[in-house]
Amino acid sequence: MKNYKTVISLMSGTSVDTVDACLVKIFDDLKFEIVNSYSMSYPDEIREKILELANGNANIRDVCYMNFVIGELFAKCVNLLLKKSNFNKENVDFISSHGQTVCHIPENVEIGSVSVKSTLQIGDISVISQRTGIMTVGDFRTKDMAAGGQGAPLVPFADKILFGTDKNRLIQNIGGISNVTVISKDCDIFAFDNGPGNMLIDYFVNKLFNVPYDKDGEIALKGSVDYNWLNILMNEPYYLKKPPKTTGRELFNNEYAQKIYKTAPKNKYDVISTITNLTAKVISDSYKNFVFPKTSVDEAVIGGGGAYNSAIKKYLSEYLPNLVIKTHDDFNIPNKFKECLAFAYLGYFTLLKQPNNIPSCTGASYPVVMGKISY
Ligand SMILES: Nc1ncnc2c1ncn2[C@@H]1O[C@H](COP(=O)(O)OP(=O)(O)O)[C@@H](O)[C@H]1O
Ligand SMILES: [Mg+2]
Structure with missing residues (x-):
């Protein structure tokens, strides 16, 4: 039996420079091997729109369709990486996607006597799994927040x-x-x-x-x-x-x-x-x-x-x-793909149903299994 999972992890950070994708094997002993990687530049128009969203200059309609646009783009990035690597999607166990943060509110906001911290990463995982045919894990930060944390940092x-x-x-x-x-x-x-x-x-x-x-x-x-x-x-x-x-x-x-x-x-x-x-x-x-x-x-x-x-x-x-x-x-960890690699590990633990936040880093009250799955 093979002693590893093959993962494609997807990351795009606050720079909104590129969507970074890593095709990586994660072994049972948690060692890794990067098979290939790919960075896809954001088309100008999409980058500008994300910055508009992140700067608070967009309405709910923009957020709604951009969630799908980013999903499409992330899926395209996966498909290009597979093609470039000459790798069959049947051999990929799962995708792990951070998404694109467009809003992060780690301090409490109170409305109608309900007090919450909140965060929003877009790039819908249903779209990604549908376009690639590969099970997709994503949306990690919300669970840590729900457990009292700041939803970040997750890379530790x-x-x-x-x-x-x-x-x-x-x-x-x-x-x-x-x-x-x-x-x-x-x-x-x-x-x-x-x-x-x-x-x-x-x-x-x-x-x-x-x-x-x-x-x-x-x-x-x-x-x-x-x-x-x-x-x-x-x-x-x-x-x-x-x-x-x-x-x-x-x-x-x-x-x-x-x-x-x-x-x-x-x-x-x-x-x-x-x-x-x-x-x-x-x-x-x-x-x-x-x-x-x-x-x-x-x-x-x-x-x-x-x-x-x-x-x-x-x-x-x-x-x-x-x-x-x-x-x-x-x-031997490429500078550019380090965060991307980190999300491969986070998704790996989601599927093991084992905690993947570190409360001493995020401020969460307890360890939780972060991540949602689209089959
Ligand atoms: N060769 C380089 N020289 C200097 N800066 C670079 C170089 N390559 C990337 N960068 C900087 O790194 C940023 C992207 O870094 P990245 O780790 O992807 O950040 P993020 O996670 O915010 O997307 C770019 O916007 C650019 O400022
Ligand atoms: Mg980046």
């Missing part, structure tokens, strides 16, 4: 499996938002969102240089950091809020970027250097405030698209001269 569950506990490590993802998992022998595993990752960088390079992202950090490395502006930017109260904490486009959105641009330096290269330095400073300050007082750390492992940005890496090592900084690639 996979971090624990992937990295083990032989060393004290910081698993630092730098996507649209930056988030870290702290795995240490000295304390319970915990995690939080540091603050902006690439989101503000993407906004400013798009506005000032008309490119979608600062490839390899080349623009940032041409300018210099304006420490006056950096100090103003560091006044954001979120950075001093104690974990557990999560954030997203609800805070660091285009409106936020427009507001901070008012105090930006004139030189457009300096804007990019400074906003890139902010990402590194926010990460390193969060270690100093919330991690190092609790545990010593042997190494940080960075991943997500930001792991390809040399300026972020340079600034991080300037702020943290004594910390060994590696990337996921050093552990």
